[in-house]
Amino acid sequence: MSSPEPTVIRALLARQTGWVSGGDLAKKLGVTRVAVWQYIEKLRAAGFGIETRRSSGYRLVSPPPDAHAGLIEAQLKIRPRGFSLTVLDETDSTNDEAARQLAAGRVAPFAIIARRQTKARGRLGRPWHAPANGNLYISFAFRPQLAPARMTPFTLWMGLNLCELIANATALKPGLKWPNDLIFEGRKAGGILTEARVDADQIRDLVFGLGLNLNSPASAWPADLGQRAVSLAELTGASLDFNRLTTAVIGRVLLAYQRFVDGDYAENFATLWHRYDVLRGRTVTLLEGTRRHPGTVLGVDDEGALLLKTGRGRTHRFPAGEVTLEKNPAA
Numbered sequence: 001m002s003s004p005e006p007t008v009i010r011a012l013l014a015r016q017t018g019w020v021s022g023g024d025l026a027k028k029l030g031v032t033r034v035a036v037w038q039y040i041e042k043l044r045a046a047g048f049g050i051e052t053r054r055s056s057g058y059r060l061v062s063p064p065p066d067a068h069a070g071l072i073e074a075q076l077k078i079r080p081r082g083f084s085l086t087v088l089d090e091t092d093s094t095n096d097e098a099a100r101q102l103a104a105g106r107v108a109p110f111a112i113i114a115r116r117q118t119k120a121r122g123r124l125g126r127p128w129h130a131p132a133n134g135n136l137y138i139s140f141a142f143r144p145q146l147a148p149a150r151m152t153p154f155t156l157w158m159g160l161n162l163c164e165l166i167a168n169a170t171a172l173k174p175g176l177k178w179p180n181d182l183i184f185e186g187r188k189a190g191g192i193l194t195e196a197r198v199d200a201d202q203i204r205d206l207v208f209g210l211g212l213n214l215n216s217p218a219s220a221w222p223a224d225l226g227q228r229a230v231s232l233a234e235l236t237g238a239s240l241d242f243n244r245l246t247t248a249v250i251g252r253v254l255l256a257y258q259r260f261v262d263g264d265y266a267e268n269f270a271t272l273w274h275r276y277d278v279l280r281g282r283t284v285t286l287l288e289g290t291r292r293h294p295g296t297v298l299g300v301d302d303e304g305a306l307l308l309k310t311g312r313g314r315t316h317r318f319p320a321g322e323v324t325l326e327k328n329p330a331a
């Protein structure tokens, strides 16, 4: 018999304001009421708040605070063929774990969430602070089989989609700081690390990693990050439903990835870029290795490279780099 967990979770979700009878669940699953009670106990142990009433049955009163694969899968509305999700307690880096599993032949697409990472990485080899603190650490694994040149705007496109998702799901105003920072009120709440393996002029393996600060308290940041980092819970003043938001992130990433691969994104890219780009018209310094390029940001080109107008009035394009704002450190 396949696992009863999705059926029990779906039944609880469908009747979130009401009660689910143990007898009905037992009939649906073809098991005894005692077996249903045992499944419910398992969910309770995983952090679900479930009330029991003798005459009425079971009622979901609070979702688990941590990632729960069964709950995410039950809430997920879109699911590309073959998609699977793994939730780990701990790993070194979800990007590394996804790359290892791709190399071992796991069917893509899939996603890996870890409650904590011991060697999480950001761009340019920087460490990413990733203890078990209620934040989301997730990596998606794909096999796009596209020419590397086609992939250049991918990270920006995904970042824009995440901004749009957060703007729709919360009252917050996200911004995207080229090339991969999710910014709120001038502080960073998320970062993206896209890594690819190229084989015979094709992107064979693609890992899209996202660190999104959801529920960590302000006190959780190490001193050097305190001024620059923020979580969505700090901004909204209330903790977010981790599994609901994570489900929405997964749905949006899978959809945005498909649009990207189909080549059906240019128009939407321009609209979203206009809405969420925080750099346009700003005076910045672009760091390219050890070289510094001061200038004014004009925008990005079709390949996602940053266009910078330098002091001599010339426009330069930068496919990669690190941007520091020179004035008004609002973003």
Ligand code: BTN
Pocket: 092, 093, 094, 095, 096, 117, 119, 120, 121, 122, 123, 124, 126, 128, 130, 136, 137, 138, 139, 180, 181, 190, 191, 192, 193, 209, 210, 211, 212
């Ligand atoms: C950055 O802003 O420099 C990118 C940060 C990306 C962090 C995420 S957390 C999940 C995934 N696993 C990693 O090791 N890194 C990414």
